[in-house]
Amino acid sequence: MIVQLADCTQRRVSRGKPTIIDVAKAAGVSVSTVSRVINGEAHVRPARIEAVQRAIASLGFTPDPAARSLPGSRSFIIGAIFEKLSPFYLAHLQLGAMEACRAAGYLLVVEQLDLVRDPDLTAFARTLATARFDGVIVAPPVADHPKIIDLLSARGIRMARIAPGNEVPGTCHIECDDEGGAAALAKHLLELGHVRFGMIAGPPGNVASVRRQSGFQSALREHGLDPSCVETVVGDFTFESGMQACEALLEKGSFTAIVAANDDMAAGVLAVLHRRGIVVPDQMSVCGFDDSPTAQLVWPPLTTVRQPIMEMSAAAANFLIRRDTEGHEIGVFPTELVVRNSTGPAAAPKGA
Amino acid sequence: MIVQLADCTQRRVSRGKPTIIDVAKAAGVSVSTVSRVINGEAHVRPARIEAVQRAIASLGFTPDPAARSLPGSRSFIIGAIFEKLSPFYLAHLQLGAMEACRAAGYLLVVEQLDLVRDPDLTAFARTLATARFDGVIVAPPVADHPKIIDLLSARGIRMARIAPGNEVPGTCHIECDDEGGAAALAKHLLELGHVRFGMIAGPPGNVASVRRQSGFQSALREHGLDPSCVETVVGDFTFESGMQACEALLEKGSFTAIVAANDDMAAGVLAVLHRRGIVVPDQMSVCGFDDSPTAQLVWPPLTTVRQPIMEMSAAAANFLIRRDTEGHEIGVFPTELVVRNSTGPAAAPKGA
DNA sequence: CTGTTAGCGCATTCAC
């Protein structure tokens, strides 16, 4: 009888996909050894490891993720959640995370929030209950949404927050040096002889915008300029708001350079300037922030600051995949000044 | 002994997440009945259905996708594969698919191909072997990549191809009325009095571009115009190529309107025209295609043609989720002319 | 270091 049972197990021929059992048989080891090799656990004799790997290769075996996750360890799925991100930012965020996931055999699932139609996040909560994410990358600006963080931490899901506004213990923070980038922009303008500036900030609460402003102003201060040399108005990161802000700015004061908190608003500035017959950069310098495609779709192409979004999201994904110490971890990535044709030597001040 | 065993099963208290067993107990039915209700199978008495649903709700039960897929049916995961898609197109494609997936309790995983670094698609093949996609949405232009289709069909994975160039039996095709959109554009221009046109096509093999060209020309023909009234040059969908194409066009012939196969190239045209002091639309009308954000980031905003990308990808996802008849299915979605300020009444011809 | 065994949570034959 006992032999029969054993036989039964042995008889499990490679019906469809090969299973871990087939591999074990082919390699002449037990299933647990195969499992250990698959998961890269220590304490396996090198010879066995090799035998198993050969068996895996020859059989073309690939572990079934569903079966792997059933016993309750990982799901090999990491999520990326965001809300009305700019397509450009979204694409780069995904690419970085996707490559990291692929390299580790993970899948990246995307989840778009809709804070308007679903303010209570019930849909998101449902998804969270259904899907068993091994970790979640939270993009700005939802990285600072308390309810989202609560939902996630309530379920004990690890998260990596991109460019968050505050610290949340136990979560991973990934940010970039917005201040440094803004400072580099300031220095660039200073070197071109500009001493009076128009600035278009983002929405009041926006962390990135605030950092960009403070970075710019600090740099100015360091060079001995008074804070009053920059006239500030706010926009909402859209092209239209950039246009309006530009009009407002032109009436408020005199300056030779306008710096917007992102490229889209800078594009709006360009449109207004163009319509008014103010030549860029001869009569006015303009810069953006982000180095999005927009920067090169307008004329003249924008001087701007690039942030390494892909690297950041890849780092976020890898943190989640590594699943190391529960402790938080902060990574700050460098930004880079990109000089194009929208900035030039200071001319005579324009405006009131 | 038997009683003991039974007891053991009964004793499975709701340790962590509630399971189907807990639901069965709470509803006073068997697990298979619960399973039937969950999967919406017929032949279950209404009273039971209700009881089960109440139990599910009160316990906050959500089926474990891993456990569901282990027995070999679906994985509840559908993939979206693409290659260097424009961020705008990508974002919309995803949003549509994502919403459809969410509504059905599916997850959408994104997979970016890299035909340059991985021309053999080995990485993709590996992912395909590992992940068990219930279906895959293939975006243009990879929807026409033979190797991809082969890999997919070899594994018996259902696919929904977006805007494909050819038919592949057994796959779902989703396209939009590019020709109709181009025809609408032509009619619009004709009504404004234009009779000579400059056209910037996309890369020679590109299906969408070809359709747009033919749609435009047919409309012209219908209005009694000779094909020779349109001067054509090719671009590669980028801003720069739009600029070059515009320069080439201006030297080749005379016309009062330029239509580009996408918005980015049209933006390039605008830049060149602006630099040359040619006023749009007074001296030259310009139109794009896609109604991407670019269309509203330039000055003047572009008259263009919108395609319902989100609806298309949602339809693709739903086809995959419905998993109905193996037969192919073709859906053609309407396009829409969007008139903005880059087109106006025909002026005196400009150019050679 | 390595093999044995017992489930993970659910869909699915089958009987009834």
Add this chain to the structure above:
DNA sequence: GTGAATGCGCTAACAG
């Protein structure tokens, strides 16, 4: 219509 039993492919204790 409904329930009981079997196993999906794998990991995770345990023994050894």
